Amino acid sequence: MTPVTNRQLYLHQRPVGVPTADDIRLRTVDVPSLADGEVLIENHYLSLDPAIRDWMSGNDTYMAPIAIGESIRSTTLGKVLESRHPDFVAGDYVQGLAVNAWEEYTVNSGEVLTKVVNDGKYPPRYYLSIFSGAMGLTPYFGMLELGRPVAGETVLISAAAGAVGSIAGQIAKIKGCRVVGLTGSNDKASWLINELGFDAVINYKDCDNLAEEIASVCPERVNIFFDNVGGEILDAALLNIADHARIVFCGAISSYNASGPVPGPYNYWQILAHSATVKGLLTTNYVDQFDAANAEIRGWLESGKLRFNEDIVDGIENTVDAYARLFSGMNKGKLLVRLAAADQQ
Known part of the structure; x- marks a missing residue:
């Protein structure tokens, strides 16, 4: 069944210092209908990365700032529920590198998404940690x-x-x-x-x-x-x-x-x-080399030469508090938020 509503975190005001719940608020919005070329994603994991703080500031950086009222831009890992793009079908796992948002469902162009290998060898969430642009x-x-x-x-x-x-x-x-x-x-x-x-x-x-x-x-x-x-x-x-x-x-x-x-x-x-x-x-300057790089990273993992840690927090409602941990040094390894849809993984 297609979801009707979506909980998402949005930028209410520009943060001064470490972002708080006064700056980033949770709201419920309607899930938009798909246009040709778009994909509906059920997000399972949200990536929490230091660079997102800079996007909240309004400064001109390598990415456009997040506008007031806009959902918090992020990289996510999720499963396709519906697709009107020829390269994706329902059930595919996909990653959106800095083009999705801190939300339960995302509608986005298939052109900005990457299909994730789901062969049972590694959990799909690894493509938000060790195999992702945000970590490995x-x-x-x-x-x-x-x-x-x-x-x-x-x-x-x-x-x-x-x-x-x-x-x-x-x-x-x-x-x-x-x-x-x-x-x-x-x-x-x-x-x-x-x-x-x-x-x-x-x-x-x-x-x-x-x-x-x-x-x-x-x-x-x-x-x-x-x-x-x-x-x-x-x-x-x-x-x-x-x-x-x-x-x-x-x-x-x-x-x-x-x-x-x-x-x-x-x-x-x-x-x-x-x-x-x-x-x-x-x-992002090396997108065309991602597959080759991940092949080498997988080899290091399998040989025991490379180890990594994931720091996982449950619940979209805990995202803002979890994000603050990046700036206090409380996290150890890649900080992720796991959403309810991922509970069975």
């Missing part, structure tokens, strides 16, 4: 295409226990590098070293001087800095880069909740001093 593919292309690791080099990762950082570090280890993570808790540091194989981890919250601590742990300096944070952590890392270092600019979670201009980085001149390069990472 971002560090894959960031590390291999932009970082270009060479065995024996030192790689420094910020937000190392997050969905992206934890995978980026493991890929660098697979390539023979010495990997140092930056994180905000001793529990996460232990997980990174004992379970994921990082060589060293710095708890930046315990440091009086982060730049000096990085220098102590990375005496031969940093060849690749994979940055998910920006701000003071970026400045500390810049003081420790090696000649011809590669800096992968993946995210800047430290500034997403800023209410005014963000200063710095103050030590940007180190890039000139060390003939370093800085490259911004957009996974």
Whole structure:
């Protein structure tokens, strides 16, 4: 039976700081009828990603800002209920990369959706975590295409226990590098070293001087800095880069909740001093390579070289509270919301 109503989260007002239920509200709307070329999706999982906060701000970034009153744009994983697109039929699992929304049902053009393999080998939700642009593919292309690791080099990762950082570090280890993570808790540091194989981890919250601590742990300096944070952590890392270092600019979670201009980085001149390069990472630049990348990721999973963690919260009504965990560092791994339709998976 075709659903008639849809619960969705929408942007009520621009957030100041970490978004709350005053900024993002739940409403019930009608499910629109399908036009030619469209697909009706029953969403099973919602992806919670730091970049969504920037889209809420109204700033011009690599994507148009979310308008006031608009549903919160996101990547989702769900099942096709109805299709008027020749490439999809009812029962197909699909992912919409940053084109769907935090809602129970989505109507969207089939041209912006990707069919997900559902052969029983891996849960379909893996295409919202380890096989997705929001988790596995971002560090894959960031590390291999932009970082270009060479065995024996030192790689420094910020937000190392997050969905992206934890995978980026493991890929660098697979390539023979010495990997140092930056994180905000001793529990996460232990997980990174004992379970994921990082060589060293710095708890930046315990440091009086982060730049000096990085220098102590990375005496031969940093060849690749994979940055998910920006701000003071970026400045500390810049003081420790090696000649011809590669800096992968993946995210800047430290500034997403800023209410005014963000200063710095103050030590940007180190890039000139060390003939370093800085490259911004957009996974969408590599869409035509997704299948090949996921084939290699699957091989690493099956051989035990790669491990990952999913942090799953149940219920659309808990999405806003769960999202705040990204900015407090409470999550470990890929943060997802599981909707009622996915209960039997």
